[in-house]
Amino acid sequence: MPKATLSVAIITLNEEANLARTLASVGFANEVIVVDSGSTDRTLEIAESFGAKIFTEPWKGFARQKNSAIEKCVGTWVLSLDADEELTAELQREIGQMLEGDAEVRPPVDGYRLRLRHVFLGRWMRHGGYYPDLKLRLFRRVASAGAAGFTERPVHESVQVAGRVEMMKNDFLHHGYPELNIYLEHMNRYSSLGGKIVAAKGKVSRSWVAFCWNVVWVPLLTFVWNFGFRLGFLDGREGLLLHLYHSAYISWKYAKAWQIGRYVGSR
Structure with missing residues (x-):
């Protein structure tokens, strides 16, 4: 064969x-x-x-x-x-x-x-x-x-x-x-796409509690879990920046989903 x-x-x-x-x-x-x-x-x-x-x-x-x-x-x-x-x-x-x-x-x-x-x-x-x-x-x-x-x-x-x-x-x-500006540009674009996926599932943070949870607390807890408990701090300054901005990406994603939901609801 x-x-x-x-x-x-x-x-x-x-x-x-x-x-x-x-x-x-x-x-x-x-x-x-x-x-x-x-x-x-x-x-x-x-x-x-x-x-x-x-x-x-x-x-x-x-x-x-x-x-x-x-x-x-x-x-x-x-x-x-x-x-x-x-x-x-x-x-x-x-x-x-x-x-x-x-x-x-x-x-x-x-x-x-x-x-x-x-x-x-x-x-x-x-x-x-x-x-x-x-x-x-x-x-x-x-x-x-x-x-x-x-x-x-x-x-x-x-x-x-x-x-x-x-x-x-x-x-x-x-x-x-290789550079921060490339990462931030990608995360901005991916958070827009991710926001559309979240909004399509109906998760648009309509209540004030849901908005705070998704835009503030989920990113914060994600950072604490990955950087602290999963030892991301051992990757130095690069690890700090990666986990910090990844958490920001999560916040952007849910904020953009909320924005989509607000626009749809206003029509």
């Missing part, structure tokens, strides 16, 4: 600062699919230099864009990565070994959760609930219990696999926030 093959699926928009690092870490893959949504920097030039198959499509939302990239893959296995992520050498070897022995695994595995290591302002966040952040990103393209793909959500989309799922031992890295 022939060795299993690997396709890597990546979506991009102006990722020249990150993409080369990501593509260099998946050089062992049989193909790389890049779906770009209109980059104006060197993203496409970098992707082409690594031999990626490039497709340009209008933005459809995170889940749909990623699913479009997955649909173009032809490998036995698909690895979905963001353009600011990177496989460690250890994980590269582990995936390679899995591909070599895939046909011998019984019952077959249809997906693997990978251990994500967040790097914030250049520092690995080891505590506070950030590690290991398990992500189901490696999955069989045609699974035994049905096809895999990302769920339809405005933000925080995740892969759904119906079959057997295991966990790999080694890490991949997320380099999303």
Whole structure:
């Protein structure tokens, strides 16, 4: 039986600062699919230099864009990565070994959760609930219990696999926030999307008590729990800033949901 093959699926928009690092870490893959949504920097030039198959499509939302990239893959296995992520050498070897022995695994595995290591302002966040952040990103393209793909959500989309799922031992890295302004910009955007999800569920903090609880107390208690009880303080100044601003993100999310509810209720 022939060795299993690997396709890597990546979506991009102006990722020249990150993409080369990501593509260099998946050089062992049989193909790389890049779906770009209109980059104006060197993203496409970098992707082409690594031999990626490039497709340009209008933005459809995170889940749909990623699913479009997955649909173009032809490998036995698909690895979905963001353009600011990177496989460690250890994980590269582990995936390679899995591909070599895939046909011998019984019952077959249809997906693997990978251990994500967040790097914030250049520092690995080891505590506070950030590690290991398990992500189901490696999955069989045609699974035994049905096809895999990302769920339809405005933000925080995740892969759904119906079959057997295991966990790999080694890490991949997320380099999303090398500077504070990038993190704050992302949290502002994600809190708007998160606010829409919360509002769609009817959680718009209509009462004064609910408003104070969601906008003030939930963020505060989240900070105390993650920074204190889950030892986030051991990650130094970077850990303090991450947990402080993550709590602010929660406050923004519920405040924006309240704002949406107020607008809808006034019509």
